[in-house]
Amino acid sequence: MGTREIRYFQVGSHAVGNRLLDPEQRTVQADPERANALTCGHRACQGCGEALGARYVVDAALRATAGRLVAVNATGCLEVFSTPYPETSWQLPWLHSLFGNAPAVATGVAAALRAQGHEDVRVLAQGGDGGTVDIGFGCLSGMFERDDDVLYVCYDNQGYMNTGVQRSGATPPGARTATTEAVGDAPGAPFGQGKDVPRIAMAHGVGYVATATVADLRDLEGKVERAMEVRGARYLHVLVPCPLGWGSPPALTIRIARLATQTGLFPVYEARDGEVTGVTTIRRHVPVEEYLRPQKRFAHLFSHPSGPAALARIQEMADRNIERYRLLGDGGAT
Amino acid sequence: MRRQIEGAKGVAEVVAACRPQVICAYPITPQTHIVEGLGALVRTGALRGCEFVNVESEFAAMSVAIGASAAGARAYTATASQGLLFMSEALYNASGLGLPVVMTVANRAIGAPINIWNDHSDAMSQRDSGWIQLYAETNQEAIDLHVQAFRLAEEMSVPVMVCMDGFVLTHAFEPLEVPTQEDVDAFLPPFTPRQVLDPSEPVSIGAMVGPEAFTEVRYLAFHRQREALGRIPEIAAEFAAAFGRDSGGLLHTYRCEDARTVVLAMGSVLGTLKDTVDALRDEGVAIGVVGLTSFRPFPMAAVREAVGGAERLIVLERAFSVGVGGIVSADVHMAVAGLGQLHHTVIAGLGGRPVTRASLRRMMLEAVEGRLEPLTFLDLDRDLIDRELARVRARPRSGPAAENILRDVGVVGARPH
Incomplete structure (x- = not known):
């Protein structure tokens, strides 16, 4: 799928209506024939970023593969809220095995399809950040290293939300979780920890790696479509705010995801064969406070004596990302 | 035709004759010769239509087998000892989902103390995993049990472990008869899965089940194994009629x-x-x-x-x-x-x-x-035990027991017999 220059007719908005685009350029979700792979009736919370992200990802993957798709799911919110026995919200073949093995199960599905000559059927694996960066990391690394024909999608809500908001290897510094309480001298999650799995995927030489958020759903769809054009291991890391775990109003899910990108804390980029090939630059650069303040998990940063120092460190992280990925573009803010 | 071959090689050849479509391999002594043999058979083209996946752990090996089986492929792996324990969570999952994976367990002790030699601690530890466990007395029976295992697993939709003593069987060379491709094909029909991930007929597999139905789902697993009690001797009898050997049974x-x-x-x-x-x-x-x-x-x-x-x-x-x-x-x-x-x-x-x-x-x-x-x-050296117990009584920090006993025995490593 290509992109094209859009002329903005409305001032103060970055939204582009589908009616301004050629039919083939319109979003998958605007298509009345969309797969609607994750149907209504699932039990996600109001404002769940993961449910939104998963629907866009799976529908886009289904369109890209003409419906020839199998999904493998790690244990976690997405699995639990989509398949309470005897109901299922999935409209495609879907397999849940364990928390830590989705990449390996997907490898098995892909191998079985190849052995049976069904190479037109593609495999999508998905999990949350706990299932991806922590407990499933060994299997993920193995799948990357073997270059198995699997698109793995991590819906990153930065913690173990299904079990009650505990810290994961993707929880940001300073964030309050049930296992990094906002108490003591250094409240919240410690600094200097955590994994940057997109970069780890790039270090494996994975053919296609991208990050995205639910703030830019057309970008997310496009990345899924481009990922499906490639054979071998692919990795997509999607930031999905969790109103429950982040203590943010459900109505702000999209805005908070956008603020994560506009501060530079969550860089949105694409990489091929280990090299960054495209970056979504920041439109309206804002300080990290603007992203952190609406989230109760960071509330202590604005009341505790250690708050200013912590905020400065978080700002440094954002600045480092801006520099590393040139998030303000070559000529500064656009 | 009987040939003088290693037990592990015989197992590799008979598994190949069963036409597995996905084999996942992670090495652990004394299972290695089995997966090495299968890897070679896939590489040379002797075993066609089979994906041989070198995985990063036993947990991944069983997980790959789960995915492969759910996608309609005949799936096989082999392991032993610590490897079996490492895949334990996935073992329960494979049986819980009713996926007919077949696995060879080259029985070996479990550490600590680390020990590569034979006993049945590994398979026994997975007694309640929901897998059928068949134990081979001889290498010939191990070979024959694999043909029966695929048939049994796929008929019952239950995974089957073929247990054979590590080293004692796996590494023993003796005259063995590996069933021919033609005979295995006649005995073992192609895999027809009860459930399969198929885009033209989408199903969800692995849903969450609460108290309202968990007992019934688990009871069905019990029921399938009870049914297997009837099928195991029948399949052994059919095998005896087809191959002329009395292998397997209860x-x-x-x-x-x-x-x-x-x-x-x-x-x-x-x-x-x-x-x-x-x-x-x-x-x-x-x-x-x-x-x-x-x-x-x-x-x-x-x-x-x-x-x-x-x-x-x-x-x-x-x-x-x-x-x-x-x-x-x-x-x-x-x-x-x-x-x-x-x-x-x-x-x-x-x-x-x-x-x-x-x-x-x-x-x-x-x-x-x-x-x-x-x-x-049997053959417990009571003197060694008493000496270590005396050390424990004498000093609070008596040191690691295994190392103390080895020092008493006077060797580092295995005890010569």
Whole structure:
């Protein structure tokens, strides 16, 4: 799928209506024939970023593969809220095995399809950040290293939300979780920890790696479509705010995801064969406070004596990302 | 045609003849020669239409097998010891989902202390994983059991473990007959999955089940294994008719008619037991052997029938449950409940310690003469135990027990026999 220059007719908005685009350029979700792979009736919370992200990802993957798709799911919110026995919200073949093995199960599905000559059927694996960066990391690394024909999608809500908001290897510094309480001298999650799995995927030489958020759903769809054009291991890391775990109003899910990108804390980029090939630059650069303040998990940063120092460190992280990925573009803010 | 080959090679060849479509391999002694052999057969093109996946752990090996089986492929892997434990969570998942994976377990001890030699601690630890467990007495039976295992697994939609003693069988060279491709094809139809991930007919597999139905779903697993109790001897009989060999089934009896004492065991130790019994029979001792092939499902009725006529029952086990004693014994005792027999559990051959005819003979005579304890560790070196216990009493920081004992023995590493 290509992109094209859009002329903005409305001032103060970055939204582009589908009616301004050629039919083939319109979003998958605007298509009345969309797969609607994750149907209504699932039990996600109001404002769940993961449910939104998963629907866009799976529908886009289904369109890209003409419906020839199998999904493998790690244990976690997405699995639990989509398949309470005897109901299922999935409209495609879907397999849940364990928390830590989705990449390996997907490898098995892909191998079985190849052995049976069904190479037109593609495999999508998905999990949350706990299932991806922590407990499933060994299997993920193995799948990357073997270059198995699997698109793995991590819906990153930065913690173990299904079990009650505990810290994961993707929880940001300073964030309050049930296992990094906002108490003591250094409240919240410690600094200097955590994994940057997109970069780890790039270090494996994975053919296609991208990050995205639910703030830019057309970008997310496009990345899924481009990922499906490639054979071998692919990795997509999607930031999905969790109103429950982040203590943010459900109505702000999209805005908070956008603020994560506009501060530079969550860089949105694409990489091929280990090299960054495209970056979504920041439109309206804002300080990290603007992203952190609406989230109760960071509330202590604005009341505790250690708050200013912590905020400065978080700002440094954002600045480092801006520099590393040139998030303000070559000529500064656009 | 019988050829002088290694047990592991025979297993690799027969698994290839079963036409697996996905094989996942992670190396662990003493399973390695099996997956090496299969890897070579895929590379040379002798085994076509098969994906050979080198995975990063046993947990991944079983997970790949789960995905492959759910996508409609005949899936196989092999492991042992720590590897079996590492895949434990996935074992329960494969059986819970009803995926007919077949796996060879080259039985080996579990550490600590780390030990690469044979006993049954690994497979016994997965007793309740929902897998069918078949134990081979000989390499020929191990080969034959694999053909039957795929048939059984796929008919019942239950995963099957074929257990064969590490080194004792896997690394032994002997004349073995590997069934021909043609004969295996005639015996083993292509895999028709009960459930499959197919875009033209989408299903969700692996849903969350709460208290409202969990018991029923789990009961069905129990029910399938109970059904397998009927199918295992039928498949063995069909195998015997097709291949002319008596392999598999629930159990085998040896010289049990009129036996007043019966020894029940599993695996390769049965050969030594039979030789020992032959000698005792020549001396007029009424003793027989029962070789249990199917440990899961456990054939209660068949065991009761096989050993119920004896006055004295000895269960010889190559594993034990710390804090209790025998593992197989518990099930055997349930099978013969109310018969008023004398029961003995003998733990033998742990960590590869040879189970010799001399030791077995001594133990059996003690039993017959009423001198055998209810629970015995065969050939236990009591002196070594007492010395370590004395050290523990003497000093709070007595050091690591295994290293202390090795120092007493005077070797570092394996004890020579």
